[in-house]
Amino acid sequence: MLDTLPNATDVRSAALRIEGKAYKTPLLEVPLLNERLGFRLLVKPETLQRTGSFKFRGAYNRISRIPEDQQKGGVVAFSSGNHAQGVAAAAQMLGLPALIVMPSDAPAIKVANTRSYGAEIVFYDRFGEDREAIAEKLVAERKATLVRPFDDPMIIAGQGTVGLEIAQQARALDITLDAVLSPCGGGGLVGGSALALASESPQTEVYAVEPDGFDDTARSMVAGERLSIEPGATSICDALLSPEPGNLTLQINARLLAGGLSVSDDAVTQAMQIAFKYLKLVVEPGGAVALAALLSGQYDGHGKTVGIILSGGNVDQEVYRKALEA
Amino acid sequence: MLDTLPNATDVRSAALRIEGKAYKTPLLEVPLLNERLGFRLLVKPETLQRTGSFKFRGAYNRISRIPEDQQKGGVVAFSSGNHAQGVAAAAQMLGLPALIVMPSDAPAIKVANTRSYGAEIVFYDRFGEDREAIAEKLVAERKATLVRPFDDPMIIAGQGTVGLEIAQQARALDITLDAVLSPCGGGGLVGGSALALASESPQTEVYAVEPDGFDDTARSMVAGERLSIEPGATSICDALLSPEPGNLTLQINARLLAGGLSVSDDAVTQAMQIAFKYLKLVVEPGGAVALAALLSGQYDGHGKTVGIILSGGNVDQEVYRKALEA
Numbered sequence: 001m002l003d004t005l006p007n008a009t010d011v012r013s014a015a016l017r018i019e020g021k022a023y024k025t026p027l028l029e030v031p032l033l034n035e036r037l038g039f040r041l042l043v044k045p046e047t048l049q050r051t052g053s054f055k056f057r058g059a060y061n062r063i064s065r066i067p068e069d070q071q072k073g074g075v076v077a078f079s080s081g082n083h084a085q086g087v088a089a090a091a092q093m094l095g096l097p098a099l100i101v102m103p104s105d106a107p108a109i110k111v112a113n114t115r116s117y118g119a120e121i122v123f124y125d126r127f128g129e130d131r132e133a134i135a136e137k138l139v140a141e142r143k144a145t146l147v148r149p150f151d152d153p154m155i156i157a158g159q160g161t162v163g164l165e166i167a168q169q170a171r172a173l174d175i176t177l178d179a180v181l182s183p184c185g186g187g188g189l190v191g192g193s194a195l196a197l198a199s200e201s202p203q204t205e206v207y208a209v210e211p212d213g214f215d216d217t218a219r220s221m222v223a224g225e226r227l228s229i230e231p232g233a234t235s236i237c238d239a240l241l242s243p244e245p246g247n248l249t250l251q252i253n254a255r256l257l258a259g260g261l262s263v264s265d266d267a268v269t270q271a272m273q274i275a276f277k278y279l280k281l282v283v284e285p286g287g288a289v290a291l292a293a294l295l296s297g298q299y300d301g302h303g304k305t306v307g308i309i310l311s312g313g314n315v316d317q318e319v320y321r322k323a324l325e326a
Numbered sequence: 327m328l329d330t331l332p333n334a335t336d337v338r339s340a341a342l343r344i345e346g347k348a349y350k351t352p353l354l355e356v357p358l359l360n361e362r363l364g365f366r367l368l369v370k371p372e373t374l375q376r377t378g379s380f381k382f383r384g385a386y387n388r389i390s391r392i393p394e395d396q397q398k399g400g401v402v403a404f405s406s407g408n409h410a411q412g413v414a415a416a417a418q419m420l421g422l423p424a425l426i427v428m429p430s431d432a433p434a435i436k437v438a439n440t441r442s443y444g445a446e447i448v449f450y451d452r453f454g455e456d457r458e459a460i461a462e463k464l465v466a467e468r469k470a471t472l473v474r475p476f477d478d479p480m481i482i483a484g485q486g487t488v489g490l491e492i493a494q495q496a497r498a499l500d501i502t503l504d505a506v507l508s509p510c511g512g513g514g515l516v517g518g519s520a521l522a523l524a525s526e527s528p529q530t531e532v533y534a535v536e537p538d539g540f541d542d543t544a545r546s547m548v549a550g551e552r553l554s555i556e557p558g559a560t561s562i563c564d565a566l567l568s569p570e571p572g573n574l575t576l577q578i579n580a581r582l583l584a585g586g587l588s589v590s591d592d593a594v595t596q597a598m599q600i601a602f603k604y605l606k607l608v609v610e611p612g613g614a615v616a617l618a619a620l621l622s623g624q625y626d627g628h629g630k631t632v633g634i635i636l637s638g639g640n641v642d643q644e645v646y647r648k649a650l651e652a
Binding site: 313 | 349361373374378435439442599603606607608609643647650
């Protein structure tokens with residue numbers, strides 16, 4: 001089952017599964033921001049989602065489908081933070097123990113929140129250790145279920161409910177979206193959303209946005225095979241530092257996306273400021289890349305109606321203060 | 327008509343009037359914040375409202391009712407900023423010219439936004455000049471309609487749609503609110519909301535929250551007459567510096583509110599930080615007073631389900647950075 005590509009029906013099924021558990025975030029529009037951009041923008045703030053990012057959606061969808069005889073071993077996940085919180089919160093709601101493998105340099109707010117959802121945490125060195133190997137070992141020891149961050153059909157389907165809601169909410173407003181831009185780490189959010197949008201709003205082009213230096217999905221889509229990031233790359237977008245696309249996510253994204261874009265740290269900082277000023281939303285660096293792509297002209301929205309996903313808001317106070325300083 | 331008290335029917339009529347113009351802001355809940363507080367909290371983020379505060383609701387309701395033969399003269403308003411933006415945006419949508427009298431020390435973001443909605447601005451000295459006298463003179467010169475910030479039945483009814491939505495959204499979630507706490511300047515928001523809640527959710531107690539030193543509504547409710555603030559008071563809550571309650575608003579609030587609370591600047595700063603961390607929402611100082619009342623124990627919510635209004639998010643970047651520093 002883990003190597004089966006999900007489809008739009010799986011996304012719809014996930015939407016039923018998470019109903020009343022995840023929040024249906026609004027689709028916001030701010031006329032002053034439209035004016036500044038020069039085109040119409042609709043904003044999906046997953047910053048307001050349970051756990052402060054979209055990750056809860058996929059985690060709940062996946063964990064709720066663990067067969068009863070396998071629930072006792074609980075779940076194990078590896079994550080820089082947002083997936084950790086999503087898994088911890090979903091496991092807590094469903095009554096399963098959760099153990100999370102996190103990098104030792106994960107933002108403090110993400111570590112603290114993960115812990116407060118009752119999860120056990122094991123730290124690893126992001127530059128020296130292999131988190132997947134650590135997680136696999138723990139899974140075997142505990143007879144637990146590994147909840148992958150993106151390369152799992154039920155995770156992809158769960159994240160895709162963001163795109164499904166965008167399509168439904170835009171339709172309710174009589175809006176046809178020309179494009180939707182989504183942050184992209186491993187590609188689950190953009191891939192799942194593309195599945196839903198291809199089905200519900202086929203005229204909408206979907207783009208993945210990555211940080212400069214972490215554009216593995218963009219390059220892999222062009223190359224037609226999974227490429228890793230170049231070593232030594234750095235970015236302020238801690239949520240989007242995955243080293244290569246998933247197997248399933250790349251298959252979906254190569255087929256359904258209109259393209260991949262990438263943005264600089266400076267553009268991300270500017271986007272965080274614009275979200276502060278016009279949207280009154282706290283957005284973490286990785287959550288702001290789609291907005292950054294519009295502001296920096298990586299995507300030209302003139303004459304179009306564009307939707308973006310603000311994927312998360314879990315940013316430390318000091319990092320945020322610094323972003324507002326520039 | 328201007329001295330007639332509005333009622334719950336006027337609030338319902340205002341809700342129809344602003345439908346599709348103002349946003350229906352969500353009613354948010356964050357489990358981690360509930361855990362920290364020790365009770366259940368529902369949050370109404372009017373920070374996400376058109377113009378970044380609830381003020382658009384009342385302004386649109388009022389301006390849309392100006393008779394056709396009086397529309398040509400446009401509207402005049404005096405305001406420290408949020409009412410200014412609400413009036414400017416509503417007038418622009420309805421095609422009426424707007425002139426706003428603003429204090430020369432109003433936050434830059436509020437001045438810039440008011441201007442960007444096409445309004446003309448006249449500045450005055452908050453400590454030396456009488457803004458009402460200036461506005462009255464301009465009204466006479468231009469044959470314009472004065473749009474008062476709170477002491478007008480259609481303004482109160484418009485702001486009351488916040489309370490109406492809270493009642494409706496809580497009911498849809500099967501939640502009975504024991505109390506709703508609202509920021510209070512002149513008393514239009516809390517008064518209008520109290521009208522709606524008394525009708526739709528009579529078991530819900532409504533409280534006004536003011537900054538320390540600006541608790542004119544709380545003291546006036548106790549005294550049974552309109553009392554002014556003591557001279558020399560200062561507060562970081564620029565949106566809540568009205569010197570005395572309105573005539574209509576005090577009549578409503580004295581009859582319907584369960585009480586008035588007041589909070590310190592420190593409590594407000596802490597509330598802004600908590601809104602950042604748990605809610606991922608940018609809240610301006612005056613918008614955070616209801617949350618501050620809960621965090622500082624001015625209102626003890628233990629064993630209760632409490633709703634609060636975050637009334638606005640129009641705060642300058644530097645002020646916000648400073649609030650996050652503490």
